[in-house]
Amino acid sequence: MKLNLFRKSLIASLASISFFSGVQAKQPAAADVRQTRFGALQLENGYPSKATAARLYDELDFQRATQAYLWALPAVGFKALYDAQAKTFGARNGDVVLYQTLKDKAGMLTPNITTLYAFSFWDLAKQGPLVIEVPAGLTAGGVLDIWQQPITDMGQTGPDKGAGGKFLILPPGSPEPVAPGYLIVRSPSNQIWFATRGLDPDKAVAEATVRRHRLYGWSQRDNPPTNAYVPVAGRPWQSAQPADLNYWRLLSELYANEPVAPGDRMLFGMLAPLGITPGQPFQPDARQAKVLTEAAQVGDLMARTIAYDKRIPGATVYPGKQWEYAVLFDLDQETPDKRRVQIDERSSWFYEAIGMSAGMQGRIVGFGQVYLEASKDKGGRWLDGGRTYRMRVPAGAPVKQFWSITLYDNLSRGPLITDQGAADLSSRKPDLVTNTDGSLDVSFGPVRPAGAANWIKTTPGKGWFAYFRFYGPTEAYFSKAWQLNDIEALKP
Missing domain, CATH: 2.60.120.600 (Domain of unknown function DUF1214, C-terminal domain)
Incomplete structure (x- = not known):
C-alpha cells in the first residue's frame, strides 16, 4: 500500500516537473540588445542573431584591414615604386632609372629637389645574387628589402665610406660563396631595391659618378653586361600608395613569391578571410572588396593623421616649437x-x-x-x-x-x-x-x-x-x- 502511494506521488511529481519544464522551454527568449559604437547588436539566448553575426564579421574584417593598411605602408610603397619603374618607364630589373629634374621627381613621395636620384630593382629568386660596384665619390644610398629596411648602406655612410667597393647581395637561405674582395650581405626578401643620390655640388660630376655604378648578376661576374641607364625624361608618373582596392592588389602581387617573416604572419592570418594569402591569387568577392575598399579609404586618413598630427613621444625637436x-x-x-x-x-x-x-x-x-x-x-x-x-x-x-x-x-x-x-x-x-x-x-x-x-x-x-x-x-x-x-x- 505504502509502495503504491509512493509510486503515485513520484509519478505526479515528475509529471509536474515535465509540465513546468515544457512551459519554460516554450516561453520566448528575453530580448538582449547590446549598444556598441557601431550600432545595436541583438543576441538570442547569448548567441548572435544572423544579422548581428554578419555585422560583427564585417566590422571585424574592417578593423583588421584598417590596421593592416598601416602595417603594409612600406611594403606597398616598395611595390608602387617598382611598378612605376617597370610599367611607366619600361625599366627592367637591373636597369637604373635616373630622376634628375622637378618633372622627373613629381610622382615621388617627398623627394629632395637638389640632388640626382638613381633607382634599380632586382629579384634574387629569379636572377640570383646581385653584384653592385659602387664608385668612389660623393654618393649616399644603399639596398633595401621589400619592407624598406636597409640591408646595407653604400657610399659615404656605407662600409666603403665613399671610397668605392664591390657588394654581393645574397638571397634568403642561399649558401655563401667564397668571394674575396666583396662586401657580402644577405637580404631577408627576394626582391630588393637599390637607391643612391649624387651629392657633388657640380651636377655634371654628380651624374657622372652615379653613372659609374654597375649592377649585374653574380653569375655574370666574369663578363658583366653594360648597365642601361633610363632617364625619366619628364614622363608623368605616381608612386603614392593607393587608397582603394588596388592597395591590396599590390600587396598580394608583392607576396606572390616572397617568404613571410614571423612578425608578419599574424597580419596575413587576419587578412585571410578577406582573400589575401601570400602566394595565392587575389580574387575578392563583392563583400570582401567592399570591406577592403572602405578600409583603404579610412586607413589612408589614419595614416595622414599619424603623419601630420603626431602623438609619438619625442616627436618635437625643440621645446615650444612646431618642427x-x-x-x-x-x-x-x-x-x-x-x-x-x-x-x-x-x-x-x-x-x-x-x-x-x-x-x-x-x-x-x-x-x-x-x-x-x-x-x-x-x-x-x-x-x-x-x-x-x-x-x-x-x-x-x-x-x-x-x-x-x-x-x-x-x-x-x-x-x-x-x-x-x-x-x-x-x-x-x-x-x-x-x-x-x-x-x-x-x-x-x-x-x-x-x-x-x-x-x-x-x-x-x-x-x-x-x-x-x-x-x-x-x-x-x-x-x-x-x-x-x-x-x-x-x-x-
Missing part, C-alpha cells in the same frame, strides 16, 4: 628593447616618404641627412596655401654639405609645384639673399610679399607641409646650439 623629426623609428622598425614594432613611427614616415638607410636616420655627425618637418605654423595652425608666412633661418647652419627647405602637397605628398617651379630653396642656390648678420628670411605665400627676396610660392586652397634637410649635420645641430625657427603667419 618635428620626420624619422622616428630604428632601422629594423622595432624599439631598442625589441618589445614592439614601431607601427606609428614607421607609418608616419612611409606615408610621406620612401626609402631608409643608416645615413637617413640623422644620427651620424658630419655625414648622412637629417629630416625635420613642419605642417603647422608657430601658432599651431595647419599651413595654408592661401596665407602668407615667413621663417628666419639663423646664420651658420650646422651642415658640412648644404641645407634645403622643400614644400609638399599634403594630399599627394609630392613636391608642391606652381608656375614658379619647385617649391624649394637650398643653400646651394646662387642668388640667395642674406641679412647683415648672416641669417636668411624665407617667405611663403601665393603672392610675393613686398621686399621679400627669398620667396616660395604656394597655392590657395591647398594644404602644404615642409621638410628642412641638413646634409652632413654638424655638432651644433645635435647639441641644439643652433635651432630652426618656426614658420610664422603674417597678418593679412
Whole structure:
C-alpha cells in the first residue's frame, strides 16, 4: 500500500516537473540588445542573431584591414615604386632609372629637389645574387628589402665610406660563396631595391659618378653586361600608395613569391578571410572588396593623421616649437628593447616618404641627412596655401654639405609645384639673399610679399607641409646650439 502511494506521488511529481519544464522551454527568449559604437547588436539566448553575426564579421574584417593598411605602408610603397619603374618607364630589373629634374621627381613621395636620384630593382629568386660596384665619390644610398629596411648602406655612410667597393647581395637561405674582395650581405626578401643620390655640388660630376655604378648578376661576374641607364625624361608618373582596392592588389602581387617573416604572419592570418594569402591569387568577392575598399579609404586618413598630427613621444625637436623629426623609428622598425614594432613611427614616415638607410636616420655627425618637418605654423595652425608666412633661418647652419627647405602637397605628398617651379630653396642656390648678420628670411605665400627676396610660392586652397634637410649635420645641430625657427603667419 505504502509502495503504491509512493509510486503515485513520484509519478505526479515528475509529471509536474515535465509540465513546468515544457512551459519554460516554450516561453520566448528575453530580448538582449547590446549598444556598441557601431550600432545595436541583438543576441538570442547569448548567441548572435544572423544579422548581428554578419555585422560583427564585417566590422571585424574592417578593423583588421584598417590596421593592416598601416602595417603594409612600406611594403606597398616598395611595390608602387617598382611598378612605376617597370610599367611607366619600361625599366627592367637591373636597369637604373635616373630622376634628375622637378618633372622627373613629381610622382615621388617627398623627394629632395637638389640632388640626382638613381633607382634599380632586382629579384634574387629569379636572377640570383646581385653584384653592385659602387664608385668612389660623393654618393649616399644603399639596398633595401621589400619592407624598406636597409640591408646595407653604400657610399659615404656605407662600409666603403665613399671610397668605392664591390657588394654581393645574397638571397634568403642561399649558401655563401667564397668571394674575396666583396662586401657580402644577405637580404631577408627576394626582391630588393637599390637607391643612391649624387651629392657633388657640380651636377655634371654628380651624374657622372652615379653613372659609374654597375649592377649585374653574380653569375655574370666574369663578363658583366653594360648597365642601361633610363632617364625619366619628364614622363608623368605616381608612386603614392593607393587608397582603394588596388592597395591590396599590390600587396598580394608583392607576396606572390616572397617568404613571410614571423612578425608578419599574424597580419596575413587576419587578412585571410578577406582573400589575401601570400602566394595565392587575389580574387575578392563583392563583400570582401567592399570591406577592403572602405578600409583603404579610412586607413589612408589614419595614416595622414599619424603623419601630420603626431602623438609619438619625442616627436618635437625643440621645446615650444612646431618642427618635428620626420624619422622616428630604428632601422629594423622595432624599439631598442625589441618589445614592439614601431607601427606609428614607421607609418608616419612611409606615408610621406620612401626609402631608409643608416645615413637617413640623422644620427651620424658630419655625414648622412637629417629630416625635420613642419605642417603647422608657430601658432599651431595647419599651413595654408592661401596665407602668407615667413621663417628666419639663423646664420651658420650646422651642415658640412648644404641645407634645403622643400614644400609638399599634403594630399599627394609630392613636391608642391606652381608656375614658379619647385617649391624649394637650398643653400646651394646662387642668388640667395642674406641679412647683415648672416641669417636668411624665407617667405611663403601665393603672392610675393613686398621686399621679400627669398620667396616660395604656394597655392590657395591647398594644404602644404615642409621638410628642412641638413646634409652632413654638424655638432651644433645635435647639441641644439643652433635651432630652426618656426614658420610664422603674417597678418593679412
